[in-house]
Amino acid sequence: MPILEITDVSAGYGAGPDILRGLSLEVEEAKSYCIIGPNGAGKSTLLKVIAGLLHPRSGDVVFRGESLAHRRPDQVLATGVCFVPQDQALFPEMSVRENLIMGAYLVKDRALIKERLARVYEMFPILAERAGQDAGKMSGGQQQMLAMGRALMIDPILLMLDEPTLGLAPQIAQQIFSQVEQLKSMGLTVVIIEQNAQRGLELADWGVVLDLGIVRFEGPSEGILEDPRVRELYLGKAAGSREKK
Amino acid sequence: MTNVIQVAILGLLLGGVYALMAAGLTLAFGVMRIVNLAHAAFIIASAYISFFAFEQLGIDPLLSVVFVMPIMFFFGVAVYQVLFRRIEGSAKFGEMTVLLTFGIAIMVEGLLGFVFTGIYRKAQPGYANESFIVDGLFLPEGDILFIPKGQFYASLLSIVLLVGLWAFLRYSQTGYAIRATTQNRDAAEIVGVNVRRVSAISFGLSTALAGASGALMSYLFPFFPFRHWQWVAVLLALVVLGGMGSMKGAVIGALVLGVASSFVVDQIGPTWGPMTFYLALFLILLVRPQGLFGKEVPA
Amino acid sequence: MIEDRAALGPDDSAPEPTEDEVQRPPGPARYRWYVLAAVVVALLALPLFRPVISSYNYVLTLGALILMWVAMSSSWNILGGYAGYISLGHSVFMGVGGYVAGVLLYYHGISPFLTALLGGLAAVALGFLAGFITLRTRGPAFIISTIALLFMFLLMTDNFEYLGGAAGLPLPPLPVSQEWLRVPFYYAMLFIAIGAVLTSYRVAHSKFGMGLRAISEDETKAEVAGVPTRLYKISAFAMSAFWVGVAGAIYGYSIAFIRPTVFFTIAISAQMVLMAIIGGKGTVAGPVVGAVLIYAINEMSLVVFGATEFNIVIQGTMLVAVLLFFPLGVVGTLRKMNRLPAFLNWD
Numbered sequence: 001m002p003i004l005e006i007t008d009v010s011a012g013y014g015a016g017p018d019i020l021r022g023l024s025l026e027v028e029e030a031k032s033y034c035i036i037g038p039n040g041a042g043k044s045t046l047l048k049v050i051a052g053l054l055h056p057r058s059g060d061v062v063f064r065g066e067s068l069a070h071r072r073p074d075q076v077l078a079t080g081v082c083f084v085p086q087d088q089a090l091f092p093e094m095s096v097r098e099n100l101i102m103g104a105y106l107v108k109d110r111a112l113i114k115e116r117l118a119r120v121y122e123m124f125p126i127l128a129e130r131a132g133q134d135a136g137k138m139s140g141g142q143q144q145m146l147a148m149g150r151a152l153m154i155d156p157i158l159l160m161l162d163e164p165t166l167g168l169a170p171q172i173a174q175q176i177f178s179q180v181e182q183l184k185s186m187g188l189t190v191v192i193i194e195q196n197a198q199r200g201l202e203l204a205d206w207g208v209v210l211d212l213g214i215v216r217f218e219g220p221s222e223g224i225l226e227d228p229r230v231r232e233l234y235l236g237k238a239a240g241s242r243e244k245k
Numbered sequence: 246m247t248n249v250i251q252v253a254i255l256g257l258l259l260g261g262v263y264a265l266m267a268a269g270l271t272l273a274f275g276v277m278r279i280v281n282l283a284h285a286a287f288i289i290a291s292a293y294i295s296f297f298a299f300e301q302l303g304i305d306p307l308l309s310v311v312f313v314m315p316i317m318f319f320f321g322v323a324v325y326q327v328l329f330r331r332i333e334g335s336a337k338f339g340e341m342t343v344l345l346t347f348g349i350a351i352m353v354e355g356l357l358g359f360v361f362t363g364i365y366r367k368a369q370p371g372y373a374n375e376s377f378i379v380d381g382l383f384l385p386e387g388d389i390l391f392i393p394k395g396q397f398y399a400s401l402l403s404i405v406l407l408v409g410l411w412a413f414l415r416y417s418q419t420g421y422a423i424r425a426t427t428q429n430r431d432a433a434e435i436v437g438v439n440v441r442r443v444s445a446i447s448f449g450l451s452t453a454l455a456g457a458s459g460a461l462m463s464y465l466f467p468f469f470p471f472r473h474w475q476w477v478a479v480l481l482a483l484v485v486l487g488g489m490g491s492m493k494g495a496v497i498g499a500l501v502l503g504v505a506s507s508f509v510v511d512q513i514g515p516t517w518g519p520m521t522f523y524l525a526l527f528l529i530l531l532v533r534p535q536g537l538f539g540k541e542v543p544a
Numbered sequence: 545m546i547e548d549r550a551a552l553g554p555d556d557s558a559p560e561p562t563e564d565e566v567q568r569p570p571g572p573a574r575y576r577w578y579v580l581a582a583v584v585v586a587l588l589a590l591p592l593f594r595p596v597i598s599s600y601n602y603v604l605t606l607g608a609l610i611l612m613w614v615a616m617s618s619s620w621n622i623l624g625g626y627a628g629y630i631s632l633g634h635s636v637f638m639g640v641g642g643y644v645a646g647v648l649l650y651y652h653g654i655s656p657f658l659t660a661l662l663g664g665l666a667a668v669a670l671g672f673l674a675g676f677i678t679l680r681t682r683g684p685a686f687i688i689s690t691i692a693l694l695f696m697f698l699l700m701t702d703n704f705e706y707l708g709g710a711a712g713l714p715l716p717p718l719p720v721s722q723e724w725l726r727v728p729f730y731y732a733m734l735f736i737a738i739g740a741v742l743t744s745y746r747v748a749h750s751k752f753g754m755g756l757r758a759i760s761e762d763e764t765k766a767e768v769a770g771v772p773t774r775l776y777k778i779s780a781f782a783m784s785a786f787w788v789g790v791a792g793a794i795y796g797y798s799i800a801f802i803r804p805t806v807f808f809t810i811a812i813s814a815q816m817v818l819m820a821i822i823g824g825k826g827t828v829a830g831p832v833v834g835a836v837l838i839y840a841i842n843e844m845s846l847v848v849f850g851a852t853e854f855n856i857v858i859q860g861t862m863l864v865a866v867l868l869f870f871p872l873g874v875v876g877t878l879r880k881m882n883r884l885p886a887f888l889n890w891d
Contacts, residue, residue: 053434074437089432091425102425106437150436280684282632331868339683343630344821345867351814351860358853470853474810478695481688489684520699523692527677530689534680 002026003189004050004081004158009059009069010213011049018057019045021213027158032180032190034200034221037210038233043193044086046210047160051083052076063158078106080157086166088147092136096127096146099135103150113153120149123182141172148179159183161192165199177203201225209233247388252511253504254392260503261400262461266476267483267495268407269454275427275490276447279329279342283350285476287452290353291317291459292468293361299368299463306368306464307398313456321452324349325445333441350473357470368464372398399461406457407496410450423447427490479519482526488539498537576886587611587734591727604726605798610839611733612795615740615787617819617831622747622784624817625825627777628760629679630687632813633694634788637667639807640697641789643707646802650713657732660793667789671782679777682763691810698808712803715796729798736794740787745828745890747783756780760826788816811856818859822866824873828890833874838862 004027011020019042027033035043048054050061052073061068068076091099100120104113121128124145130138135146144164151159164180165173173196180203184190194200201207207224209217217230224230266288273279294316295309328349332341367373372394379390414420422443425433434440462468483502487494506521529536590607597603616638623629641663645656656663678689702710718725747753755776758766767773796802815838823834841862845855870877878884879891 051435053431072439073434074439077435077437083435085431085435089429089435091428091432093428094424098421102421102433102436105422105425154437274684280687328864328868337628340628340630341867341871343632343684343687344817345864347632347814347817348860348863348867352857352864353860355853355856355858355860359857363853474691475695478688478691482692485681485685485688514703516699516703520696523696523699526689526692530677530680530685534685536685 001029003029003064005060005062006046006050007060007062009046009049009056009061011045011054011056013045013054019213020049020056022059023210023214024059025208025215025218027189027191028206029189030187031206032184032204033192033206033208034197034204035191035193035208035210036195036197036200037216041210042213043210044162047083047085047162047191047193050076050160051081053083074106077154080155081160082151082154082156082158083160084147084151084162084164086162088143090135090143090146090150092134094135095132096135096138097131099146100127100150100153103153106154116153116155120152123152123179124149139172141168141175144168144172144176145179148176148183152183156188158189158191161190163193163195166195173199197225247385247390248511251390252507254390255396256504256507257500258393258396258400258503259507260500261403262396262458262465263480263483263503264496264499265403265406265454265461266458267480267487267499268410268492269451269458270480270484271487271490271492271495272410272447272454273451274484275492276423277329277342277444278339279448280339280346280481281451282343282346282477282481283353284346284451284455285473285480286350286353286357287317287320287455288459288462288476289468289470289473290357291456292463293357293366293459294456295460295463296366296368299370305370306460307370307402309463310402310457310460313460314453317456317459318449318453321449321455322445324452325448329444329448330441350477354470354473361470363469363471365467365469366463367467370395370464373464395464399465402457402461406454410454411492419443419446475519479522482522486522486525486529486536488536491536491538494536494538576889584738591730600723601726604730606843608726608730608733608798610836611730611737612791613815613819613835613839614832615733615737615791617816617823617835618737618740618744618828619784619787620816621820621825621828621831622744622756623777623780624784625820625827625830626748626753626756626760627780628826629777629781630817631690631781631784632687632810632817633690633692634784634816635807635809635812636690636694636697637670637785637788638792638795638812639701639804640667640670640785641792642796642802642807643701643792644789645793646713646715646796647707649715649797653716655718656793656797657728660732660790663793664786664788664790667785667792668782671785672778675778675781679774679781694808694810694813698804701804701808708802710804712801712806714801717800718797726798729794732794733791736787736791739790741828741832743783743787744831747780748828748891752776752779757826814859818863820873822862822873824875824877824879827873827875827879829888830873830875833888837874 006023006025008022008024009020010018010022012018023042023046035046037043045054049056050068052068052071052075056069063079063081066079068079068081091102094102100117101113104116107113126142127146127149130142135143138146148161148164161180165176168176177199180190180192192200192204201221201224204221207219207221208215209224209230211233216233217224217227270281270284273281291313294313295306298304298309299306328345329342332338332345335341375394377392377394377397379392380388414424422433422438425436425438426440426443430440483498484495486502487498502522502525505525506518509521510518591604594600620631620634623631641660644663644666645659648654648659649656674693678686681689701707707713718728720728755766755771758769758771759773759776763773792807799806819834819838820831821834822837823832824830841858842855845858849855866873872880875884875888879889
C-alpha cells in the first residue's frame with residue numbers, strides 16, 4: 001500500500017511555465033528512494049510540492065489517505081512529512097540546541113521534546129558537543145547533520161532530503177550517507193535527491209529518474225544506471241559519444 | 246563640564262524615545278522585509294489619539310499607552326491582512342512595500358489633516374514642563390543639572406517596553422517564531438511556523454510600538470500631520486545606520502545619534518539636529534553600507 | 545523492465561509564451577509617429593490660438609505645468625521604472641536646478657532661460673555624487689537615502705542666508721507684458737517635456753536601457769552576465785536628474801520666487817512617483833499618460849473638494865489601489881491585455 005501517491009501533478013513558480021508536467025509517482029512505506037535527473041527536471045520542485053511549499057496547479061498529492069495538495073507547510077508537517085531543502089534552511093543566529101528545538105515547534109509536549117533531543121544527540125554526537133554554538137558558524141557537514149537532526153525532532157514518517165551531500169568533502173558525504181542508512185533502519189520512508197547518482201542509488205532501494213517534469217524511468221536502484229536509455233538521458237551525450245569510438 | 250553632561254543626558258533621553266520609534270520600524274523590516282514609510286504617520290495618528298484623550302478625557306498621555314497600543318496593534322494586523330497579504334509572494338515585494346507604505350502614509354496624512362487640520366498640537370500634562378533638579382553629587386559648586394520630567398518618563402517607558410519586547414522575543418513561543426522568521430523565513434515555514442500569522446502579528450506589534458511612541462510624542466514634541474515626513478527620514482536613517490533588521494543596531498544607533506544630535510543642537514543650532522542623522526547615514530553608506538550591525542542584505 | 549514513461553504520455557515540449565513574447569497589436573507602426581507628430585504640432589501651435597481661447601494665461605499655465613510633470617515623471621522613470629530603483633527624494637533635483645538658476649538671476653541678473661541647462665547640469669552633478677554614495681546599497685536603504693538627501697537640502701536651504709533662508713528669494717519677473725507672460729514659459733516647458741520624453745525613449749531603446757532592465761529584473765544575474773551595474777545605476781540616477789533640474793529652473797522663474805518649501809518637499813517627489821506608476825512605470829509612454837491623468841484628477845478634485853487635504857488622501861488611495869490591482873499602470877496593463885493603442889506603444 002503506497003504511503004504517498006502523487007497523481008498527475010503540474011506545478012510551476014509564480015507566473016512561469018510548468019516545471020512539473022503531469023508527474024505521477026508512488027512511494028511505498030519504509031522504502032528508500034533516490035531521485036536523479038538532469039538540472040531543471042523538477043526534482044527540487046517535486047519535493048517542495050509534497051512539502052506544501054508550492055501548490056500544484058493540477059493533480060493531487062495523497063499521503064496516508066489525506067490530500068496534501070493545498071495544505072499549508074505546517075499542516076503538511078503535522079502529518080509526518082519532513083523536508084530538508086538544499087540549503088539546509090537553518091537559523092543562523094540560533095544555537096544548535098535552539099535550532100533543534102525549533103524543529104519540534106509543532107510539538108506541545110515538553111517532555112517529548114526533551115526525549116527526542118536526547119535521541120538526536122545520541123545519533124549525532126557532534127551536535128551534542130556543539131549544542132551552544134551558533135548554527136551559522138558550523139561547517140557544511142555539521143550543518144547538514146543539524147538539518148537532519150532537526151528533521152527528526154518531529155519524528156517524521158516520510159523524510160525528504162534535497163541533495164544532502166552537496167558541496168561536502170567525500171569523507172563527510174560518507175558520514176551523511178551512513179546517517180541516512182541509520183534512518184532507513186529506523187523504519188522511516190526516505191526520499192533523497194542526489195546529484196551523485198551512483199552513491200544515491202547505492203543507498204536507496206528504488207531509483208526514480210526525472211526529466212522535463214515527469215518520471216521518465218523508475219525501477220530497482222541496482223539496475224537502473226545500467227539501462228542504456230537512462231545512461232543516455234542522465235549522463236548525456238558523453239556516454240553516447242564514447243560508444244561511437 | 247556640567248554643560249556637557251547636561252547635553253549628553255538630554256541626548257540620551259531623546260535617544261531613548263527614538264529607540265522606541267525605530268524598534269517598531271526594525272521589527273517590520275526584520276520579520277517581513279517591509280520598509281514601512283508610514284510608520285511615522287502611524288506614530289502621529291497615535292499622537293492625536295493620546296492628545297484628544299488628554300484634552301477631552303483628561304487621560305494622562307503616559308497612561309494612554311495602555312489603550313493606544315492595543316488599538317494600534319489591531320489596526321496593524323488589519324492593515325497587514327488587507328494590504329500586505331496580497332503582495333506577499335510577489336517578486337518585487339521589497340519595492341512594492343515601499344511604494345505601498347508611501348501611499349498609506351500619504352493617505353493617513355491626508356485624513357489626519359482633513360479631520361484635525363494642520364494646527365500644531367502638543368499635550369501639556371503637568372510634567373511636560375517640569376524638570377528634576379540634580380545638584381551636589383559630583384558636580385562642581387553651584388552647578389545643577391536639569392532632567393526634564395517629561396523626557397525622563399518617556400525614556401523610562403521606552404526602556405520598559407523595549408525590555409518587554411526583548412523578553413517576549415527571546416522567551417515566548419511566538420517570540421521564537423518571530424525570530425526564526427526573521428532569520429530564515431523559508432526555514433521557519435519548514436519547521437511548521439505559520440509565517441503568515443507571524444507576519445501579521447509582527448506588523449501589529451510594530452504598529453503597537455508606533456502607538457506607544459505616538460503617545461509619548463503627543464506631549465514631547467509639537468506635531469501636525471505633515472510632520473511625519475521629517476520623522477520618517479530621521480527614523481529610516483537610523484534604521485539603515487543600525488543595520489536594517491537589527492534591533493540592537495537600531496537601539497544603539499538611536500542612543501548614539503540622540504547624543505550626537507544633542508551636541509549639534511547645543512553647539513550649532515536647533516534646526517541642525519536632524520542633519521546629524523542624515524550626515525551619519527551618508528557616512529555609514531560610504532564606510533559600511535550594511536550598517537553597524539547589519540548583514541549584507543540582498544536586494 | 546524499466547519503461548520509458550515519456551514514450552507513453554503526451555510530450556508537451558513547447559514552452560509557454562512568456563510575457564515578452566506577447567504579441568504587439570497589429571497595424572502600421574508608422575501611423576503612431578504621425579499621431580505623435582500631430583500632437584506635438586498642435587502643442588506648438590496652441591499659443592497662437594489666442595483669440596479663440598478664453599482665460600489664455602490660465603490655459604497656458606495649465607499646459608506648462610502638465611508638460612513639466614510629463615518631463616519630471618519621465619525622467620524619474622529612467623531610474624525608478626527602467627532600473628527599478630525607487631527615488632522618493634527626486635524633487636531635490638528640481639530644487640537644485642531652481643536654486644542654481646534663481647540665485648544666478650537674483651545676484652547676477654542672468655535669465656534662467658539661459659541658465660536652465662546649467663541648473664540641469666548641477667542636478668546631474670548631484671546625481672553622480674549622491675549616486676556614488678547611495679548606490680552602494682540596494683533596495684530599501686537606497687530609497688531611504690534619497691529621502692534623507694531631500695531633507696538635507698531642505699535643511700540647508702532653510703538655513704543659509706545667501707539662499708534666502710526659509711523665506712527664499714524673490715525673483716524679478718520676465719520683462720514681458722502681462723498678456724504674453726506665460727508664453728515663453730509654456731514653450732520652455734514644451735521643449736523640456738519633449739527633451740525628457742526623447743531622452744527616456746532613447747534610453748529605453750539602447751543597450752544601456754537593456755542593462756537597466758536587467759538590473760531591475762535581477763541585479764545579481766545582471767552583474768554575472770557582465771552588465772556594469774554600478775556604472776549603469778549611477779548614470780541612470782544622474783541622467784534622471786537632468787530634465788528635472790532644468791524644469792526646476794524654469795519653474796522657479798515662472799512663479800517668480802524660489803523658496804525651500806516650493807521645491808524640497810516629498811509631495812513633489814510623491815507626485816512624480818505617482819504619475820509614473822499610474823501611467824505605467826518602465827514604459828516610455830506611461831509617465832506621460834500618468835502625468836496628464838493625475839493632473840486632470842487633481843484639478844477635478846480641487847473643484848469638487850476644494851483645496852483641502854482630502855486631495856492628498858485621494859492621491860494616496862490611488863497609489864495604493866494601483867499598486868495592489870494594476871501594478872503595471874495604465875500603459876502596462878493595456879499592453880498586457882493587448883489593447884494598447886499603437887500611438888501609445890513607444891517601447
